[in-house]
Amino acid sequence: MPEPVRLQVVELAAQVLGSMPAATIPGPLRGIAKFDPRKRARLAGAPIAAQLENDKEFRELVAETLQGAWPELVASLAEGTVPPAAEPVMVAAAAYLSRPPGWPDLVEQARADIEQTAAADSQREHAESRLREQLATQRASAREEIDRIREQLKAARSENSELRRKLHDARERTRAAEARALAMEAETAEARTKALSANGAAESELRRLKERLADAEHQVEAARRAAREGRSVEDTRIRVLMDALQDAAAGLRKELALPLSISRPADYVTAVRPDEPGVGAVPARALANDDPQLLDQLLAIPHLHLIVDGYNVTKTGYPSLTLADQRGRLLTGLGGLAVQVRVEVTCVFDGAELGGPVQVSAPRGVRVMFSAPGEIADDLIRRLVRAEPPGRAVAVVSSDREVAESVRKMGARPIPSTLLLRRLGRA
Structure with a gap:
């Protein structure tokens, strides 16, 4: 008899044993009947199973209790049919106790069903184990891809920092050129003031001063023109540099499929300047x-x-x-x-x-x-x-x-x- 069927039969017999009068309890089970109901089947399973096998009256008494609990199942087995929805263990237990015609076949059928169920459970566990291994492999691959993307992002940030430094240097050079132009304009103003103060000098001195003034104005104009041309060249370089920076950032963002904005800390934690208050x-x-x-x-x-x-x-x-x-x-x-x-x-x-x-x-x-x-x-x-x-x-x-x-x-x-x-x- 399969182990699940034996446990079911012993549990039913243990329940009936507690409700029997003391005089009708079989001799080998009288000491067991005093146990707690939950301990009878667990501690005295072997004696109860042996008594059911050898004592027909005790087995029939348990079968009568089973018939009161599952009348439809017992009646179907007596007619030689098995209910389609009945559990194999319950069918085998009822057949063993009530002993309808062909009951050994029913017990053997229950054994086959139980073994088939155990085999199906083993296959399912094997399939689950294989799926877990595949999932672990996919997770490891995903982590490697994330690490690779992070390294690329780090390199892009480094390149962006270098471009910003170059742009800052270009701006500093532009400001220096503008300062030199202002200084030359100041020198021109000073020369004009000196020329006006010498207006009362002699005509020869005036002509000489006018010639010098004209020369100075030509020099100032040339200096202004040179400053404007220099400033124009620097502005053009800055614009080209900024356009290249924007194109590089846009291309990198498109290549890495980055979002329009960098995530906040706890996703990608942005750095905080040292001078910010904490x-x-x-x-x-x-x-x-x-x-x-x-x-x-x-x-x-x-x-x-x-x-x-x-x-x-x-x-x-x-x-x-x-x-x-x-x-x-x-x-x-x-x-x-x-x-x-x-x-x-x-x-x-x-x-x-x-x-x-x-x-x-x-x-x-x-x-x-x-x-x-x-x-x-x-x-x-x-x-x-x-x-x-x-x-x-x-x-x-x-x-x-x-x-x-x-x-x-x-x-x-x-x-x-x-x-x-x-x-x-x-x-």
Whole structure:
């Protein structure tokens, strides 16, 4: 008898054994009948199976109970037919207990069905394993392609920086030429003043001065013409250089299929100039951590990245709402805040709180992220802070003390969730 059929028969017999009067319980099973109902089939399976095989009355008593539970199945087996929707294990158990004509064939058929099911499960597991290997190979190939594209982008950025330096040098040369032209114009004005002051001199001196003045004017005109021609040449060179720069950038963007604008940090983190103020510029002792002005001063920092611990804020402000309503209310407020202060906003939620895939409509200017399986939102927040370049102003909204201490060590400024809730309520 197949193992699943034997377990099913023993479980039915164990249930009947507990409802039998003490006098009618077979002798070998009287001690077993005192067991907890859940332990009879698990601890005394062999004695119960042996008693069913050797004790016809006990087996018929179990069969009567089976007939009361599954009358249609037992009746169909007695007529020699098997219900099409019946499970093979249940059919074999009923046939073994009720012993209709041809019951050994039914048990053997159940064995064949069980073995066929096990073989199908093995094939399915093998197919799943092969698909997993193919998926891993495709992911590795995708990562290699991403690395190659990043290297190309790095080279393009380096070339763009070199072109900008050349353009700056050309502009400096143009400004120097203009300064020289102004100096020559000043010298001309001074020469004219000297000529007017000598008007009362003799005619010979006047003629001589006029000749010198004429010569000076010719020289000035020649200098102006030379300056204009030089400036025109420099302007032409700058325009050609700028056109070449624009064509190169457009061709590179088209070749790499880049978007019209570079992604914000946490996708491609842009560098921040060293002279830009960071979160350290906000006085730490002048304002308490619960002072509403602290958040306003942080939001005024240029290029600030505001990272929000989503559920920490919502469960502090409106814990009675469902998770979906909490996310919607917080994201709506963050969307309005992003429009008002024009800072980069990233809202992080714990993916373990989700029962399955959800549809989240992220407002414009707000990035919404969920932690991956096996990762909590706190770790995702730390990875976002760690991804920012040194000197970038980063503020993390969370009342979790462990999160606040860890991001503070990485250079970010922690903010209690209550400050953000007050700011959103004020907006």
